[in-house]
Amino acid sequence: MVLYDTRRTAHAVLTRETETEVVTVLGLEWLLGVMTDPETLSVTIIDGYVDEPAHFGVPPYVSTYPRYTAGALVDVGVPPANITYHTIDALREEPGRWQAVDEADLMIYLGGMTVPGKYVGGTPAEPDEVRKLAWTASGTSLMGGPVKFGVGETNEGATETERQDLDFDFVAKGDAEAAAYDLVESGLEGFGNRMRDVSEVTRWARKGAFIVEQHPNHPDYLICELETSRGCAYRCSFCTEPLYGNPSFRPPESVVDEVDALADCGVKHFRIGRQADILAYGGDGEAPNPDALRALYGGIREVAPDLETLHLDNMNPITVVNWPEASREGIRIIAEHNTPGDTAAFGLESADPVVQEANNLNVTAEECFQAVKIVNEEAGWRPGGEYENAPEWGADAPKRLPKLLPGINLLHGLKDEREETYELNRQFLERVYEEGLMLRRVNIRQVMAFAGTDMSETGAAIAHEHKSLFKRYKKRVREEIDNPMLKRVAPPGTVLPDVHLEYHQDGKTFGRQLGTYPLLVGIPGEHPLGRTMDIAVVDHGYRSVTGVPYPLDLNSASLSELEAIPGIGSRTAGDVMINRPYESVAEAGVDSNVELAKFATAGSRSSEQAK
Numbered sequence: 297m298v299l300y301d302t303r304r305t306a307h308a309v310l311t312r313e314t315e316t317e318v319v320t321v322l323g324l325e326w327l328l329g330v331m332t333d334p335e336t337l338s339v340t341i342i343d344g345y346v347d348e349p350a351h352f353g354v355p356p357y358v359s360t361y362p363r364y365t366a367g368a369l370v371d372v373g374v375p376p377a378n379i380t381y382h383t384i385d386a387l388r389e390e391p392g393r394w395q396a397v398d399e400a401d402l403m404i405y406l407g408g409m410t411v412p413g414k415y416v417g418g419t420p421a422e423p424d425e426v427r428k429l430a431w432t433a434s435g436t437s438l439m440g441g442p443v444k445f446g447v448g449e450t451n452e453g454a455t456e457t458e459r460q461d462l463d464f465d466f467v468a469k470g471d472a473e474a475a476a477y478d479l480v481e482s483g484l485e486g487f488g489n490r491m492r493d494v495s496e497v498t499r500w501a502r503k504g505a506f507i508v509e510q511h512p513n514h515p516d517y518l519i520c521e522l523e524t525s526r527g528c529a530y531r532c533s534f535c536t537e538p539l540y541g542n543p544s545f546r547p548p549e550s551v552v553d554e555v556d557a558l559a560d561c562g563v564k565h566f567r568i569g570r571q572a573d574i575l576a577y578g579g580d581g582e583a584p585n586p587d588a589l590r591a592l593y594g595g596i597r598e599v600a601p602d603l604e605t606l607h608l609d610n611m612n613p614i615t616v617v618n619w620p621e622a623s624r625e626g627i628r629i630i631a632e633h634n635t636p637g638d639t640a641a642f643g644l645e646s647a648d649p650v651v652q653e654a655n656n657l658n659v660t661a662e663e664c665f666q667a668v669k670i671v672n673e674e675a676g677w678r679p680g681g682e683y684e685n686a687p688e689w690g691a692d693a694p695k696r697l698p699k700l701l702p703g704i705n706l707l708h709g710l711k712d713e714r715e716e717t718y719e720l721n722r723q724f725l726e727r728v729y730e731e732g733l734m735l736r737r738v739n740i741r742q743v744m745a746f747a748g749t750d751m752s753e754t755g756a757a758i759a760h761e762h763k764s765l766f767k768r769y770k771k772r773v774r775e776e777i778d779n780p781m782l783k784r785v786a787p788p789g790t791v792l793p794d795v796h797l798e799y800h801q802d803g804k805t806f807g808r809q810l811g812t813y814p815l816l817v818g819i820p821g822e823h824p825l826g827r828t829m830d831i832a833v834v835d836h837g838y839r840s841v842t843g844v845p846y847p848l849d850l851n852s853a854s855l856s857e858l859e860a861i862p863g864i865g866s867r868t869a870g871d872v873m874i875n876r877p878y879e880s881v882a883e884a885g886v887d888s889n890v891e892l893a894k895f896a897t898a899g900s901r902s903s904e905q906a907k
């Protein structure tokens with residue numbers, strides 16, 4: 297007689313007892329227990345990237361999702377060594393990495409694009425790739441992040457979306473990190489959909505900081521998105537942020553503690569980007585609280601004194617106009633602590649009162665103009681310049697980017713949009729330029745309609761109808777506004793330190809600084825990638841600049857670099873090359889109308905200053 301004893305959990309599988317043969321097999325509960333014990337659980341996190349109205353996570357950015365999820369896993373007992381993290385691009389580059397997807401006891405996919413754009417640093421996961429992740433995973437699969445709001449056919453604007461599970465075992469409809477915690481705690485049985493609270497995010501943010509060390513961009517070319525709050529006091533028709541409810545803030549200590557942990561893991565670049573409105577931070581949800589801003593920014597500078605980038609995203613212009621004095625103080629505090637080239641993105645969305653009314657937009661064109669002016673006055677000074685002179689531009693302004701400038705977001709395809717809408721938007725931008733103010737960028741998008749927002753009924757119909765109008769208008773804004781504005785913000789000679797060299801194209805090298813909406817810089821010649829270089833601006837496109845290595849050594853500069861200097865021309869550039877070496881810039885004898893000293897030296901340094 298053979299008895300199967302499934303209660304015994306010893307690993308002996310076969311024992312003989314008198315007359316009766318007892319076979320001890322591995323008990324089902326025992327097996328499940330081993331597979332789900334947090335101590336032995338292996339977890340793979342795949343980052344498909346996120347782009348939300350108030351949260352960005354496409355490289356070089358890393359969003360909060362993988363960091364908090366890793367922290368939640370550690371908090372519930374999974375050893376950090378059992379957690380593998382890959383970006384979707386890392387999986388594409390090295391097919392062997394799919395093994396980690398296949399073999400993990402728990403595979404967590406994090407991603408979702410609710411405001412998709414075009415990206416240089418990475419390509420977000422497409423829905424088919426996300427499905428393939430679910431099919432490949434042999435263990436339990438969990439999907440989380442803004443993907444819960446819906447997915448389109450592809451990641452682009454003017455599309456409609458629907459909620460899909462993309463063949464995952466579980467979809468986190470609340471917070472992905474809370475789902476990961478509860479799922480592991482339940483022995484991979486399931487979880488209730490819930491949001492995490494402040495004490496959890498404080499713990500998880502610190503405990504999950506280590507995961508950034510597995511990011512392909514770590515440590516030098518990585519910027520961590522920081523969360524100060526979620527939710528919004530307003531209810532714009534197209535926006536997914538109100539789905540998080542009214543604003544709830546993380547106290548300064550919580551954010552500062554996270555920065556401390558990230559800095560210990562080698563992070564030097566930070567963006568306070570995960571909030572609807574930085575000026576409302578730590579207040580009643582709408583009005584500014586300068587003391588909270590001071591505690592936040594001051595605390596960050598204290599725990600990360602060596603940080604190289606501290607930028608922000610999202611400021612609501614309505615806060616600036618409704619509470620101008622407190623806002624001015626808040627903006628001054630930000631500009632004292634941030635690094636140059638910072639941008640406060642203003643969601644005007646439409647300058648057309650009809651569209652504003654139909655879509656419950658909260659700021660008029662006039663109000664937004666006043667807010668643009670206030671940010672220019674308080675933070676439009678440049679390092680080496682004077683606060684009193686803000687907004688600083690023109691021949692005498694220091695050759696660095698201003699501390700903080702507004703950006704304008706415009707959205708098309710909204711309810712009741714008409715032909716005049718395009719003209720009103722253009723006129724708004726023209727007025728800002730004509731009145732001597734600066735904008736760091738103008739972001740023009742088409743709407744993506746999500747379930748749960750007021751736009752879901754209208755969908756992408758208006759955006760499709762106005763497609764050709766949209767194209768013409770966008771071109772006009774690029775030519776008539778973006779280009780002259782860029783010349784004002786970053787005139788020839790402006791120095792951009794630490795431009796990361798990212799790719800080659802048409803005999804040029806392209807790169808960007810780390811930060812919020814960095815300028816794309818084209819540099820003549822093919823320089824080694826993956827390094828940084830200080831550059832000086834020599835020319836302007838619509839949203840990009842041409843630059844030469846700074847300072848440019850006349851004794852080693854290439855012909856194309858010399859030719860790129862404004863006013864020099866190919867003949868003079870050839871003469872400069874033939875007659876070198878020089879002891880000084882003056883010795884090169886270039887026409888004094890060409891401000892050569894602004895760009896060049898005559899030393900023995902290599903023009904490629906490896907850092």
Ligand code: SF4
Binds near residue numbers: 643
């Ligand atoms: S103000 Fe409007 S667009 Fe901005 S986060 Fe709030 S709801 Fe969204």
